[in-house]
Amino acid sequence: MKMVQLLxxxxxxxQGISSQSIERFIRSIQEKELELHSFMLVRRGHVVAESWxxxxDADKPHILFSLSxxxxxxxxxxLVQEGRITxxxxxxxxxxxxxxxDPSPNLSAMTIxxxxxxxxxxxxxxxxxxxIWVADFLKQAVEHEPGTHFVYNSAATYMLSAILQKVTGITLLDYLQPRLFEPLGIYGATWESCPQGINTGGWGLKLKTEDIAKFGQLYLQKGVWEGQRLIPEAWIEEATSKQISNGPADSSSDWTEGYGYQFWMCRHGAYRGDGAFGQFCVVFPEQDAVIAITSGLGDMQAVLNEIWEHLQPAMGSDALPVDTGAEASLTRMLQELKLDPPIEEAVSxxxxxxxxxxxxLEENEEKLRSFSVRFEEDGAVMELEGEHSINLVVCGRNEWKSGTTKLMMTADNEYAASMTWKDDRTLKLTIRLTETPFYSTTECSFGEEGIHLAYWMNQSFEGKVVREIKGKVKA
Known part of the structure; x- marks a missing residue:
């Protein structure tokens, strides 16, 4: 049996940081309604605060997006260390x-x-x-001399994955398993792939929060884990140093401090990996600390600002006097954190x-065919028939109920769902995909002969888009 190693x-x-400073950070996050799903602070190699x-919860992996x-x-x-590429x-x-x-000079000059x-x-x-994503990439015009012009480019990271698979004959995930994940005690990682079976590289990795923290701690320790060198120190120095400018420095932004080898430079001497909607691994070399966060954020800078205000300046060099009252208060707060379901005031x-x-249902983009909801004393069961399958989602009344569904995703994802009546004729269904940053809200308005569905996601690369579908009672 594989033993999961915990920090x-x-x-x-x-570890030289006050419980009160962490509590102020959490309280400010709550007051500003910044939706975090998990938070872990590691100081001097020890987890000093953690919450979901x-x-x-701690056992669920979370999509990392570009933190991948x-x-x-x-x-x-x-791969460079092994001498298989330069x-x-x-x-x-x-x-x-x-x-x-006849490749252009710029395409010909492009390097790893x-x-x-x-x-x-x-x-x-x-x-x-x-x-064939590799062919798509190589067909694209290369307007600038390589190495001179920063453009955020997930396709470029995919090409790194494709090169690794071409050289090794195995996927990126399989390559990392014995070299990185197993030594760190990380198990159950998954990675999305392109139609040709190449891991997407720039996104698609799923890990647990503590796995993210371990990765950051490995980098903080210059590549050494439990006495074993896993990553060359020289590589870590290069990867986490500014290699290219990504815009004129802006004292209010952490997106213009420079870019390394798939790491962002931060203000205050830190660096980070990050992913869309607030997936973070922030490393503080000067403070000997790591912060891992998963979330469903619209404003990623806002959480970094909270870190700079409440946590980074509170990390001192010496241990602090024991403060049992503050420690107990923080522990209680961290244990009680939750995202409440909508509360029902009256049954329709x-x-x-x-x-x-x-x-x-009328013809729609999602190719949904029919909808029904069956009510029970403690909730409801929504049944949604699609083109190829029927999705059942169990929704709690004034509570979350969990299960797995392919709804909104191509593979099974765990969910937590609830229902409430918005008014006498409008049912509100909230479905959180708990391995992702996303949740959907669906308002179902019942008429004499039909139904009107309006639904949207909390976060999207397109912004908030409300989609609507009408339906008639099945004959």
Whole structure:
């Protein structure tokens, strides 16, 4: 049986940070309604504060989005150490079968290092439109000299994964398992793949919060874990140093401090890997600390600002006097954190009348065919028929109920769902996909002969988009 290795635990005061400063951070996060799903603070190698906002929990992995990139960069560093590639190797040399017949000078000059620093020379990120993403990337015009122009480019990170698989014959995830994940005691990692079976590299990795913290701690320790060197120290120094400018420095932003090898430089001497909607691994070399966060944020800078205000300046060099009252207060707060379901004030008088009725849905983008909801004393069961499957979601009344569903995703995801009546004729369903930053809200308005569904996601790359579908009682 594989033993999951946990980081050692300690009190904040023993590691030179006050419990009160952490409590102020959490309180400010709550007051500003910044939706965190998990938080872990590691100081001097010890976890001094950790929390999961229920219904999220420590055992669930969370989609990392672009925080995945820092793991891809690490794999490239290991491949360099093994002597199987160099950073000056040209990208096109790995894929002659997909390289245009007459490649431009800029495409010809593009190297692995250019992929790492987001300095490919593209004016905009290449779109992956076919089943062969490598070919799509190499077809894109390269307007600038590689290495001179920063454009955030997840496709470039995918190319790093593709190069690694071409060289090794195995996926990025399989390559990292014995070299990184197993030594750190990280098990159960998954990574999305392209249509050709290449891990996406720039996104798609799923890990638990403590796994993120271990990764940051490994970097903080310059690549050594329990006496064993896993990553070359020289690689870590390069990867976490500014390699390319990503805009004029702005004292109010952590996105213009420079970019390394798939790591962002931060203000206050820190660096980080991060992913969309607030997935963070922030490393503080000067303070000997790591912060791991998963969330469903719209404003990622806001959480970093809270870290700079409440946590970073509170990390002292010496242990602090024991403060049992403050420690107990913080522990209580961390244990009680939760994201409440909507609370129902009264049961609708039409609940029994509409329970179990099946509605045929008009043509829609999601190719949903029918909808029904069956009410029970402690909640409801929503049944949604799609093109290829039927999704059942159990919703609690004034509480979360959990299960797994393919709803909104291509693979099974764990969910927590609740129901409440917004008014006498409008049912509100909230479904949190608890391994992701996302939750959906659906308002179901019941009429005499039909139903009107309005639904939206809490976060989206497109902003808030409300979609609507009408339906009629099934004949």
């Amino acid at each position: 050692p635990r300690s009190t904040p005061e023993n 906002w229920k219904p999220y 990139k820092s793991f891809t960069s690490t794999a490239i560093g290991l 950073l000056e190797d040209r990208v096109i040399d790995f894929f002659p079968e997909y390289t245009p017949e 290092r250019d992929l790492l620093i987001m300095g490919t020379g593209h004016a905009e990120e290449p779109a992956m439109q076919s089943d 008088p039409i609940e029994k009348d509409v329970s179990g009725i099946v509605y045929d």
